[in-house]
Amino acid sequence: MSTCTDNWTEVEAAAKLVLGEPIVAFIEARRGQAHPESQLIAVLHRVQAEYGYLADAHLDAVAQLMQVPAAKVAGVASFYHFFRLKPRGKFMINVCLGTACYVKGAERVAQKIIEELGITWGETSKDGVFTLEGTRCLGTCGLAPVVMIDEQIHGELTPDQVPALLESYLKKSRA
Ligand code: FES
Incomplete structure (x- = not known):
């Protein structure tokens, strides 16, 4: 896989800490596929299913791994009402x-x-x-x-x- 990031190994390691290895693998399977916005939505659903909401650190890690601007990820997360940006109650x-x-x-x-x-x-x-x-x-x-x-x-x-x-x-x- 080629990336435009010099320190890709560090980016990936940091993302694994924030998102966990299964989600990183989920993202890697979708990176570069057709319909990037649909892929991004699928990834955000996966993160939310795991953590209950989308924290800033999750969004940043997704942006880094999917190599899309952080503002784009934040925009998608806040546009769709089914994404939660704050922790939910029990x-x-x-x-x-x-x-x-x-x-x-x-x-x-x-x-x-x-x-x-x-x-x-x-x-x-x-x-x-x-x-x-x-x-x-x-x-x-x-x-x-x-x-x-x-x-x-x-x-x-x-x-x-x-x-x-x-x-x-x-x-x-x-x-
Ligand atoms: S309006 Fe149908 S269940 Fe409330």
């Missing part, structure tokens, strides 16, 4: 903001979650347990309003039920 709360849920009071449920956790959309609670996101229709409109925590659907929620629901996950996080 549990991901997704409040459905689709029409059926909205009509049935999703906003009030969301407001209660926001009050209870002291965070807003896209943030993670200080204890690192919860990250709050809004989402489009989850396909369970008959249970509106719906909140999904990780893969678990909680339907017909009222604001009054929110504290106990969050507490049940807090207990799980301590288990």
Whole structure:
């Protein structure tokens, strides 16, 4: 493989430290292939699957290894909503903001979650347990309003039920 980097061995060693050997191998298999942006997105997905989010150090290492400008990698990572640039909590709360849920009071449920956790959309609670996101229709409109925590659907929620629901996950996080 030819590179335009004089200190390639050092770059590769540093990237292995940041990303781990399996991801470096994943990148090496894709470097120079057709559709570079698709390859970059696939790599960023792989990194996020491993670490839960994309830290600056991950993005820099990907840029070095794929030999694309760091600004390009950062631009792709921030453009697509499915990439996370901050660490996520142990549990991901997704409040459905689709029409059926909205009509049935999703906003009030969301407001209660926001009050209870002291965070807003896209943030993670200080204890690192919860990250709050809004989402489009989850396909369970008959249970509106719906909140999904990780893969678990909680339907017909009222604001009054929110504290106990969050507490049940807090207990799980301590288990
Ligand atoms: S609108 Fe919320 S599940 Fe469909």
